[in-house]
Amino acid sequence: MIQKDEDTKKFRHDVSNHMMCLGELAERGELREVKKYITEIQGELVKIQKRCYSVGNPIMDAVLNYYLPALHGDVEIKIRGYLGETYLLVT
Structure with missing residues (x-):
């Protein structure tokens, strides 16, 4: 923060x-x-x-944008799951 x-x-x-x-x-x-x-x-x-992630959910956007920038180097990120009734796929 x-x-x-x-x-x-x-x-x-x-x-x-x-x-x-x-x-x-x-x-x-x-x-x-x-x-x-x-x-x-x-x-x-x-x-x-x-460098900014936007998946359409403000809570997930905040979490992704808080944690993912700390990763360095060539990193592949895949997140799959459900957030409420919304299916979430971040690649």
Whole structure:
């Protein structure tokens, strides 16, 4: 939980800095640089999204996103089961 809080603070700080940089580039009329910068940020967001699990159940999402990031290396994860009346398959 502490790590997530620190990550959230870092993310907010980074977003603030990105907005200032984009604002400055836009103010100078450097549209090509604005587009390039946005593309780079989008690439980073895709990387973050790939590390985030969403199986359609908020409780399972929280459990998976809490425990699975601690795994390192080439790890294959398979989870099968029932959560209430919902069948769950995470690969």
